[in-house]
Amino acid sequence: MKKCLLFIMLLGSFHCAYAQQRPQYTQYIFNNFILNPAISGIENYIDVKAGYRSQWQGLEGAPETSYISFHAPLGKNFLYGTSTSVPQSGGTNPNSRSYVQTYMASEPHHGIGFHVVSDKAGPISRTDVNATYAYHLGLSASVNLSLGVAAGLSKIYLDQSKIILENQIDPAIGSGDYGQLKPDLSAGLWLYGPRYFVGAAAQQLIASPISFSDDESYNQGRKVPHMFISAGYKVYLGDDFAAMPSAMVKVVSPVPVSVDVNLKLAYKDKLWMGASYRKDDALSAMAGFNIGSFINLGYSYDFTTSGLNTVSNGSHEIVLGVFLNNRYKVSCPQKSW
Template identity: 45%
Template sequence: MKNVAFQACLLLMVLSAAAQQKPHYTQYILNQYIINPALTGIENYTDIKVSHRHQWAGLDGAPVTTYFTIQGPIGKQDYRTTATSFEVPGENPRGHRYWEDYTAAQPHHGIGLQVIQDATGPLSNFSAYGTYAYHVGLSPRTSIAAGFGAGISRYSLKSYELDFGNTTVDPAVYSAGIVNKTKFDMNAGLYLYSADFFLGISALQIVPSKLNFSDSKITAQTGQTVPHLFFTGGYRFLLNDQFNLLPSVMVKYINPLPLQVETNVKLQYNDLLWVGASYRYKDSFGAMMGFNIFNKFNVGYSYDNTTTALGTYARGTHEIVLGIILGNKYADGCPRNIW
């Protein structure tokens, strides 16, 4: 009975035009590119990320999100020539001297690809976007980037999963098989960044589309995809030559829902490992940790515990992010511009 009730709630979320239609990312700070195409090509190397998120583990039909991203620069040149351009034995490669010598990005382009699979109960959404961005320096230490993405979103409804046994549901609903709808989609963003701070604004799903699963068999109220606005900001505090403290915030706006606020803080040791915490207002709090391997691989893991009534039944939310760095000629461990 518990699973039936939960699936019924998920169905209401699916049919609601006002429900959030894009997934949560606890470790957005590790891959801001997933929510803002302006970060395409921001670093000196090609950045690959693979992530898997299992929300509300232990509940049938709970949200599961998996993504793959790859993005890198075109024509970017980095003219670092100081002693801190490369790691000096016994010295933190991301210590005070490194950030004192930080310079704005040279004008360059970036291209990338995002592939996202998001499933909640009987509804799933497969999205794929090609992205482009252009970066230019505004001052000796501050840069700005503008980017956009274009692609498709394919929504699938496994209508046969809407059969809740003794619960009254029209058989015509759950006998329609798998119903698919493919829609054109776009996203866009701006990103202002420096050695000490970043500010971003982006809009996902900016081409509203009517969405229904009637397929001449199901008669239900027509829904609609809605734009999702993201505002992000963060600041870097150099505590000493070994530790950086990196607080950040993300505000989401999805009409007609109220603003959603998420805070995030990382404590980074040298160029090697970090720990952190996050809080999503009136929803959850979490712990995070990660490390870098030979300046070519990085791993991040987070665990969220919901503060809502679902916490009675769920066993928390797990999210893992795996990164691969290609063409890392400056041997960067942690990103220079994405924190």
């Protein structure tokens, strides 16, 4: 067990210094807002999400992530207008072709949001708190563009009690500052219409140093930028069914580029299932459902395909969504699906 703890400690230290520092999500397609602030206020209701991810089950000290987020549009013209082409009592199934025929670009409006993310990996834990803002405008009758920013704080903490050292006096740790507050800044853009989206976001734009040692020669770690590029397209398979292939490329220097490919199949606005492939990491199965115009729920399970598959029992992730102030009785997201 000591070897396992030491391995996780070293992995966590590398993770914090130069590797991927943001949490991994399988169901990011269900809540792209957690990655891209430009999505703030994209729908005409208050979108609330809560998520939990347990990664690499069976491996001691493996990452655990939880978050809560919400975002909403501002402006009465957007809330009461025809920006989603849906009458107040509900209306066109967003999976149907008729929705494309009547789709209208959003009225220019502002969106705001907020999210808190807690991530733990081995002896290192991190909490990110960010407020977001976005501006949406219609470029044409059916094309929308939004630009967004997020700003906040990151608290990074090293739990020394979870570290087992051969030499109790280790200059790499010393009596260092085990709880640190760092500024955080992100930006993104989102181009979207009734059948597609293309987005790009950059997180951790402020490269703050991260160190836990009194010895300056060991203080080489810092927050590094994370780039996310994503795109998706809706293919109609009849009035009741739709397929939504999507992909995301994640760039975090100097580690290899990460590529996710997804396929989501939806039945009306009630049920969906899908699959995902993450290069050199995992295969995933996903499913979810919507309950009326108030709640939706998604679950995914990752089958580990990397070298950790000999000690990992896979990863679980669950996301609960709630639609508040849903005046149009929308039962399925129509701008971000």
